[in-house]
Amino acid sequence: MIEPTVTMPPKRVRRPPARRSVRPPREAVRFPVLAVVFVCAACGLVYELELVALASYLIGDSVTQASVVLSVMVFAMGVGSLLAKRLRCRAAVGFGLVEAGLALIGGCSAMVLYAAFAWLGESRYVVVAFSLAIGVLIGAEIPLLMSLIQRAGRAGGPGAGFGSGAGFGSVEDAPSGPGRAARGGRAGRQSSRGEQDDAAGTVADLFAADYVGALVGGLAFPFLLLPWLGQLTGALVTGAVNAVAGGGLVLWVFRRDLTRRSRALLVAVNLCVLTVLATATVLVDDFEQAARRAVYGERVRVAVHTDLQEVVVTGGRGEPPDLFLDGRLRVAGRDEYRYHEALVHPAMNGAHARVLIVGGGDGMAAREALRYAGVRSLTVVELDPGVVRLARTDPALARLNKQAFRDPRVHVVYADAFNWLRGAADRLQERYDVVISDLPDPGITPSTKLYSEEFYGLVSRVLTTTGRFAVHAGSAADRPRTYWTVDATLRAAGFATRPFSADGRTPGFAAGPDRADRAGRTGQGPRDWGFLLAVRGDRPPALGLAPGAPRLRSLGAGTLEAAARRAERTRGAAPPPSTLVHPRYGA
Numbered sequence: 001m002i003e004p005t006v007t008m009p010p011k012r013v014r015r016p017p018a019r020r021s022v023r024p025p026r027e028a029v030r031f032p033v034l035a036v037v038f039v040c041a042a043c044g045l046v047y048e049l050e051l052v053a054l055a056s057y058l059i060g061d062s063v064t065q066a067s068v069v070l071s072v073m074v075f076a077m078g079v080g081s082l083l084a085k086r087l088r089c090r091a092a093v094g095f096g097l098v099e100a101g102l103a104l105i106g107g108c109s110a111m112v113l114y115a116a117f118a119w120l121g122e123s124r125y126v127v128v129a130f131s132l133a134i135g136v137l138i139g140a141e142i143p144l145l146m147s148l149i150q151r152a153g154r155a156g157g158p159g160a161g162f163g164s165g166a167g168f169g170s171v172e173d174a175p176s177g178p179g180r181a182a183r184g185g186r187a188g189r190q191s192s193r194g195e196q197d198d199a200a201g202t203v204a205d206l207f208a209a210d211y212v213g214a215l216v217g218g219l220a221f222p223f224l225l226l227p228w229l230g231q232l233t234g235a236l237v238t239g240a241v242n243a244v245a246g247g248g249l250v251l252w253v254f255r256r257d258l259t260r261r262s263r264a265l266l267v268a269v270n271l272c273v274l275t276v277l278a279t280a281t282v283l284v285d286d287f288e289q290a291a292r293r294a295v296y297g298e299r300v301r302v303a304v305h306t307d308l309q310e311v312v313v314t315g316g317r318g319e320p321p322d323l324f325l326d327g328r329l330r331v332a333g334r335d336e337y338r339y340h341e342a343l344v345h346p347a348m349n350g351a352h353a354r355v356l357i358v359g360g361g362d363g364m365a366a367r368e369a370l371r372y373a374g375v376r377s378l379t380v381v382e383l384d385p386g387v388v389r390l391a392r393t394d395p396a397l398a399r400l401n402k403q404a405f406r407d408p409r410v411h412v413v414y415a416d417a418f419n420w421l422r423g424a425a426d427r428l429q430e431r432y433d434v435v436i437s438d439l440p441d442p443g444i445t446p447s448t449k450l451y452s453e454e455f456y457g458l459v460s461r462v463l464t465t466t467g468r469f470a471v472h473a474g475s476a477a478d479r480p481r482t483y484w485t486v487d488a489t490l491r492a493a494g495f496a497t498r499p500f501s502a503d504g505r506t507p508g509f510a511a512g513p514d515r516a517d518r519a520g521r522t523g524q525g526p527r528d529w530g531f532l533l534a535v536r537g538d539r540p541p542a543l544g545l546a547p548g549a550p551r552l553r554s555l556g557a558g559t560l561e562a563a564a565r566r567a568e569r570t571r572g573a574a575p576p577p578s579t580l581v582h583p584r585y586g587a
Contacts, residue, residue: 029253033145034209036249040099041213042220043242044138047106048073049221050235051134054110055127057310057326058117061443065127072128073135080139087140091147092250092257096266098144099246102137104273105130107239110232111280111287118291142206148254149202230305232288236281243273296324302394306386313394321396323362325387328440331362333400338554339472339529342502342563344368344436345555346533347470349546351433355379356462358417358450360438361387363401369436370407371550379432380405381413381420388412418449421458431464441474442578442585443482451486453579456493460536468541469495469534476501476530480570483530485577485584492577495534498543499571500563502554503528530567 051069056062087094109130117123225234247270251263258266280287292300292312301321302313315321320333344365353376355369361382369378382388391397392405404410413420437459442451449455451473459469473486476499483499490497535541543560545552578584 029149030205032249032253033149034205036245037141037145037206037209038213038216039245040102040141040242041210042217043106043238043245044102044134044141045214045217046221046225046238047102047109047134047235049218050110050231050238051113051127051130053221053226054113054231055123058113058123059127062446069127069131072131073138076132076135077139080136081143083136084140084143087144088147090262091144092254093262093266095141095144095148095254096247096250097269098137098140099250100243100266100269100273102134102141103239103243103246104276105133105137106242107236107277108280109134110235111284114232114291115287118294142210145206146202148257227307232284233281236277236284240274240277240281243270243277295327301396302390304386304390306384308384308386311384311386311390313390313397315396321394321400323397325440330440331364331397331400333396336364336400338502340364340368340438341552341555342500342529342531343438343470343472345545345549345552346500346531346543346560347434347436347468348372348549349542349544350466350468351464352546353377354430354432355434355436356381356432357436357438359383359440360436361391362397363388363391363404365436365438366404366407366410367402369434370402370404370409372546372548374548375409378407378410379413380410381415381417383414383416385414388414418455418458421455421462425458425461428462431467432462433464433467435459435463435467435469437469437471439472441472441479441482442486443474443479448578448583448585449580451489451578451585452583453489453493453577456490456495460494463536465536467535471532471534473530473532475528476567476570477528480572481575482585483567484571485575486530487532488575489577489579489584490532490534494536496536496538496540498533498540498564499530499567500533500543500560501528501530501567502563503566528566 048069052062052066055065055069059065084094087098113123113126113130116126221234225238228234229237247266250258251266251270255263292303296312296314299314299316299319300312301315302311304311309326310324312324312327313321314324315333320336321331322329322333323331345368348369352369352372352374355375355378357365357369357378357380359382360366360380361384363380366378366380369375380388388405391401405412437450439450440447442448451471456469463469469490471486471490474482476483487497487499533541533543543564544557545555545560576584
């Protein structure tokens with residue numbers, strides 16, 4: 001008997017579960033990448049600010065230096081973004097090399113720039129070169145990171161990108177069959193839209209970390225790095241942090257994207273960079289001393305960094321000292337009396353019981369004013385306490401200023417002169433008979449506002465009706481436009497002026513914004529000092545000396561007449577006045 005055939009139901013064959021990728025989950029990549037973007041952005045902005053600060057100190061005119069560095073660097077960042085396309089096929093090793101190069105170039109930029117200034121006498125082209133190099137490397141960072149993140153997302157399958165909700169890994173095989181073709185097409189379109197949304201989220205995350213890092217770097221530079229480490233060491237430490245962050249990200253998080261040879265190359269390069277930066281950090285003090293001797297000569301007696309500037313005193317034993325502020329010769333001991341006698345004594349021709357000196361932290365102008373017995377009180381408004389402290393305590397400077405700050409008639413106010421004068425008119429019980437402006441040349445950007453029409457308006461509020469205002473206005477012979485701009489600004493503020501100048505100056509004294517003739521070694525500094533004596537009203541003051549004036553080494557009645565004629569010979573077309581919103585100096 002033949003038994004009937006029984007048809008058995010088909011057995012369902014289960015496929016083995018798909019192996020998941022060994023790539024790290026989304027969180028394992030997301031947070032390290034954002035942290036490194038944050039650190040690298042902070043380091044990049046520190047390099048940028050360090051170039052601006054050091055270029056302003058070495059070359060002068062901070063507005064011009066900031067404009068050059070920022071514009072060149074932003075342009076170079078665009079170039080770097082384009083060049084990064086060539087590295088997309090090897091994004092991991094490319095990003096590691098970019099960060100190592102950025103750490104080395106940015107970290108050493110301050111030392112190289114200072115060395116060029118000290119030994120070559122020229123640093124403008126070096127500033128531009130570093131701005132280009134650093135900008136190109138910074139511009140390549142984000143495109144390379146995007147390539148790494150997109151590659152990681154593709155390896156994980158659809159929807160497994162950097163900012164998506166899913167982690168890195170493979171999805172189960174999609175069901176097959178004609179009945180599901182339409183659903184598969186819709187799923188493909190939805191996946192495409194998801195990838196686009198994920199790319200947008202990735203860009204947003206990266207740029208958010210980049211901008212926040214830039215904020216932190218911008219605040220850390222003036223408040224932490226400069227006060228604690230200084231420009232040279234601060235740049236070197238920033239470079240080391242940059243190298244560790246960039247190299248660590250690639251060698252750990254993206255290590256599976258590296259070949260054995262690439263990994264060995266990155267380790268060797270980063271170790272070399274860190275070794276160079278560490279060696280430079282150890283030798284930075286010796287380097288700074290050698291560079292300072294190259295700039296100021298072998299007779300550096302005192303070199304200190306105050307909260308505002310570098311102060312250097314040079315001169316041998318028994319010689320008159322020279323005082324440098326931020327590399328500019330401010331007091332030349334051999335002939336400073338010519339400058340200070342011309343600045344102070346014409347203004348003392350009249351009532352002079354109350355005297356105000358704006359600037360003058362070296363004490364030389366106070367020394368001249370205190371030679372008049374009729375001076376009852378003398379106020380010095382100085383921004384930098386470190387200068388006054390040095391003028392009090394350094395034996396050579398104190399001897400040169402005749403211990404002016406120990407005179408009981410002298411009162412020192414540490415403040416910004418502009419802000420102090422804004423409130424002084426309401427606080428003062430008596431106005432000043434004489435105001436003396438003993439400031440750096442007007443072309444130096446930080447002092448520009450103290451040569452503005454607004455500042456002179458504040459001075460007029462604290463002067464008596466017959467008070468006199470003496471202003472150092474730069475060189476009349478070498479910078480006539482700047483000199484006569486000061487004159488026009490005084491007249492716009494309601495003063496009548498009497499121009500005059502004093503010659504015979506040591507080259508480089510109170511050098512202008514171009515840092516001409518550092519310590520008398522290069523170039524030819526201005527040949528004279530230009531002054532303006534001003535009074536309120538429209539009648540110019542008489543240019544002369546007080547009847548009881550002390551005996552002077554460089555001034556007399558005939559000398560002042562010749563000084564007035566010498567200044568008048570430089571007069572040209574009347575320039576417009578300078579204001580806070582439209583400064584006219586440096587043109």
